[in-house]
Amino acid sequence: MALPRTLSVIGAGQMGIGIALVASLRAKIPVILYDRDPSQISKGLGFMDKLLAKDVSKGKISEDDAKAARARIVSISSTSSSSSSDELNWARELAERGTDMVVEAASERLSIKEGIFRALAESLSKDAVLASNTSSISITKLAGAAVDGLGPGVSRASAEGKSCAGRVVGVHFFNPVPVMKLCEVIPGLQTSEATLERAKAFAVACGKEVTTSKDVPGFVSNALLMPFINEAIMCLESRTATRDDIDKTLRLGMGHPMGPLQLADFIGLDTCLAIQETLYEGTHDSKYRPSILLGRMVDAGWLGKKSGKGFYDY
Numbered sequence: 001m002a003l004p005r006t007l008s009v010i011g012a013g014q015m016g017i018g019i020a021l022v023a024s025l026r027a028k029i030p031v032i033l034y035d036r037d038p039s040q041i042s043k044g045l046g047f048m049d050k051l052l053a054k055d056v057s058k059g060k061i062s063e064d065d066a067k068a069a070r071a072r073i074v075s076i077s078s079t080s081s082s083s084s085s086d087e088l089n090w091a092r093e094l095a096e097r098g099t100d101m102v103v104e105a106a107s108e109r110l111s112i113k114e115g116i117f118r119a120l121a122e123s124l125s126k127d128a129v130l131a132s133n134t135s136s137i138s139i140t141k142l143a144g145a146a147v148d149g150l151g152p153g154v155s156r157a158s159a160e161g162k163s164c165a166g167r168v169v170g171v172h173f174f175n176p177v178p179v180m181k182l183c184e185v186i187p188g189l190q191t192s193e194a195t196l197e198r199a200k201a202f203a204v205a206c207g208k209e210v211t212t213s214k215d216v217p218g219f220v221s222n223a224l225l226m227p228f229i230n231e232a233i234m235c236l237e238s239r240t241a242t243r244d245d246i247d248k249t250l251r252l253g254m255g256h257p258m259g260p261l262q263l264a265d266f267i268g269l270d271t272c273l274a275i276q277e278t279l280y281e282g283t284h285d286s287k288y289r290p291s292i293l294l295g296r297m298v299d300a301g302w303l304g305k306k307s308g309k310g311f312y313d314y
């Protein structure tokens with residue numbers, strides 16, 4: 001199965017940087033990293049340089065491998081464009097640079113992702129794979145947004161609409177992407193078999209094992225993980241045990257590398273809340289209702305490791 005000749009990664013947060021790194025280092029695919037915010041790109045690339053230097057110093061890769069991986073990555077931000085910073089300009093720029101697969105790793109918000117998929121569908125060539133690293137948002141819904149990007153004359157049920165929706169797929173990596181061995185691949189209702197196979201081949205080339213999940217809220221991974229994290233937060237809220245004892249129970253009693261509260265901080269409390277809201281809104285099942293404490297912490301700007309404060313201080 002053919003790998004992408006040029007991959008574009010949208011969003012230079014912790015997931016986008018990790019995906020760009022494994023695609024370049026492991027799959028040896030040229031990568032265009034796009035983020036609206038240039039400071040996010042420089043911060044992300046700085047982190048990537050540190051990871052590559054650490055791999056070199058540990059003898060995991062050669063210095064030449066690290067240099068080649070870094071050289072395969074170019075970045076663009078809204079300010080790279082000579083004209084205005086509206087969304088279509090960046091999407092066209094990715095198209096002009098030969099992008100034949102995109103992995104979107106922007107914030108976990110439906111409106112943001114829908115805007116990105118509309119712009120991509122309008123600008124990219126018809127055979128480009130449009131993948132999302134979403135943790136929980138429906139791939140079928142994002143495929144619908146992509147069809148809308150073709151303009152009012154194209155319906156979702158028309159041949160053109162179907163073939164556009166057919167190239168949208170979920171490729172769900174796990175944090176930290178260079179370390180975690182899994183990629184969960186999610187076909188939407190309209191995803192074509194060829195797109196699914198290209199997505200799987202890409203994940204394997206990035207060094208990942210692949211599982212497949214139906215397009216249900218949270219897919220398999222977060223439908224299991226998020227109630228677990230939420231239950232731990234509720235235990236803290238009800239003072240069933242202290243923060244440290246909750247985490248210690250799972251680490252020492254069950255062999256988890258991190259306790260659920262530490263893991264929530266690591267994922268980002270805003271991301272955990274967004275996923276839990278998607279699960280709850282998508283199922284109306286009370287078992288997915290986010291805890292009040294989680295919402296309050298996000299209101300306070302305590303987002304976990306990335307903001308310096310969550311259940312722990314960093």
Ligand code: 3HC
Pocket residue numbers: 051054058134135173174175176177178179180222225257258263267
């Ligand atoms: N990025 C890249 N590499 C990282 C990293 C990061 N953010 N953090 C740690 N690492 C690497 C280290 O460099 C080190 O590499 P090395 O073996 O080459 O030296 C290796 O991971 C181990 O790191 P440490 O020795 O510093 O620390 P630990 O042994 O405590 O491991 C951990 C850190 C790998 C993060 C481990 O605690 C772990 O596996 N935690 C669970 C992570 C997890 O469950 N992730 C999934 C979250 S859910 C998700 O992503 C889905 C989404 O939809 C919510």
